[in-house]
Amino acid sequence: MESWLFLLLVLAVAVFGKNTSLIIASLVVMTFKALPMTEKWLPVIQNKGIDWGVTIISVAILIPIATGQISFKDLVSVFRSPAGWIAIACGVAVALLSRYGVAQLAASPQVTIALVLGTICGVVFLHGVAAGPVIASGLTYCIVTLLGLSFK
Structure with a gap:
């Protein structure tokens, strides 16, 4: 109950x-x-849900490549700008932090309630979004803006 x-x-x-x-x-x-069968499926979703979510986000991120909105020329230009390198570094940093975060959740499941509460507050009251690649993009935006850089 x-x-x-x-x-x-x-x-x-x-x-x-x-x-x-x-x-x-x-x-x-x-x-x-x-x-029915809740006791069987909820643990599976709990254990695999993050992986499934990351897969769905990855699919969404790759769609502009499939539609031709992003080309090899765009990829090369990323390596020619400081903002591009910052974006790469932020992506790496978020991926590493996420790895440690998943390990932390496994080691200390009681942390989950605080994370859920914080995420709910951030999403609902501050209009945030709960997504790793978006966090990397947000970090990139902050750093690039602070440094007055652009991707061109």
């Missing part, structure tokens, strides 16, 4: 904050929880 109340609270905060992603996520988890 406590888990249902917690999920309803998350849903209420998401609705209050008008965050569609969190609303959908809450409803999906509540639906899974209501279905």
